[in-house]
Amino acid sequence: MYKVGDYIMHETSGVCQVKDVSEKALHGKGSERMYYSLEPVFDKGASVLTPVDSKTRIRDVKSSDEFKTLLNEVNQLDVVKEEGNRARTEKFKEKIALFDPKQLASVVKSIYLHQKKRLAAGKKVMSSDERVMDVAAQRLFEEMAFAMKTDIDTVKHAFFSRLDGEDK
Known part of the structure; x- marks a missing residue:
């Protein structure tokens, strides 16, 4: 699991910085899941919300x-x-x-x-x-x-x- 401040590669949004990791209920009470709140590095002002356990792939940025x-x-x-x-x-x-x-x-x-x-x-x-x-x-x-x-x-x-x- 990534932590706030980490830089990751998001499958569709590219290089992102983790801004927050928190539990959210996007579909009403009882649907709580952990989410990454991401900020794409090359798309300032944009934000991406993706479940920690999502099928969307994320990985470390290559060196x-x-x-x-x-x-x-x-x-x-x-x-x-x-x-x-x-x-x-x-x-x-x-x-x-x-x-x-x-x-x-x-x-x-x-x-x-x-x-x-x-x-x-x-x-x-x-x-x-x-x-x-x-x-x-x-x-x-x-x-x-x-x-x-x-x-x-x-x-x-x-x-x-x-x-x-x-x-x-």
């Missing part, structure tokens, strides 16, 4: 060292090579559901390289890829920026420059 290793190994990450758009999107969703930065990085890398290939061939970027990229990149880069004590643009640049071969 700066883990993300430095991930950045150094970005070129060795798997690339999703499913041919059909629907199959590729399903594979991306499976990887995102694993709630792991390495899997998110694999999705971001796969979409980025696929988009570059399409643009080089004179084709448009697929909107389904853009939607998946938005979700995966936001979750990955927010956690990276928080853990590495920097801003999102800096970690994005570090990630994509490695893919482009500028930072080998």
Whole structure:
């Protein structure tokens, strides 16, 4: 169980700080449960209320060292090579559901390289890829920026420059 002041990774809200842990009866008398009151780090003013025993996944924020290793190994990450758009999107969703930065990085890398290939061939970027990229990149880069004590643009640049071969 987390305590007030801890920083955690929330499955849908990203990096959050635990502001309160208390018992609440949201559905009337007799429905008391313990809840975390969370404040998303990158969405100031927002708040999230999630049961301590919820199915919503939360975990510790990964360390700066883990993300430095991930950045150094970005070129060795798997690339999703499913041919059909629907199959590729399903594979991306499976990887995102694993709630792991390495899997998110694999999705971001796969979409980025696929988009570059399409643009080089004179084709448009697929909107389904853009939607998946938005979700995966936001979750990955927010956690990276928080853990590495920097801003999102800096970690994005570090990630994509490695893919482009500028930072080998």
